[in-house]
Amino acid sequence: MPLPQLMPFAPHPLYFFTACTARRKSLLACAAAQETLTAVWARSLHHDGWAVGRYVLMPDHVHFFARPTGEGKSLTQWHQTWKSLTARKLTVGLTCPTPIWQPETFDHILRSAESYTEKWHYVRQNPVRAGLVPTADDWPWQGEIEALEI
Helix, strand or coil, X not given: CCCCCCCCCCCCCXXXXXXXXXXXXXXXXXXXXXXXXXHHHHXXXXXXXXXXXXXXXXXXXXXXXXXXXXXXXXXXXXXXXXXXXXXXXXXXXXXXXXXXXXXXXXXXXXXXXXXHHHHHHHHHCHHHHCCCCCCHHHXXXXXXXXXXCC
């Protein structure tokens, strides 16, 4: 009996990522961390072939969306790149002991616009659920680098 045909994935899928700090240290909910991460992510499209979209920095983890281009680094290579660059800058800028990041990163491919919208609304509410702010709009450590659509 022949195997069923599998539907191919989109050539440039939209990913949802969560990356945590090592030992869940509270390092990220500050201007220096936001400036560091957004500077690295802003150059990522040109240098690494990955476009970073919306993000929310929590004290000990970050949620963000990203998409590779046709010429982009592999997922593993790209994670190593942005984590390495940001770790070096955060170690100096925040005088944090290393390591900065946990080695693993959670990733999930989004398959529909509805999924993207639901995930973004859920992520935006993280600071509210954590009791850090009364509304998502009050959380200063969020933004968007590139407009990504599904």
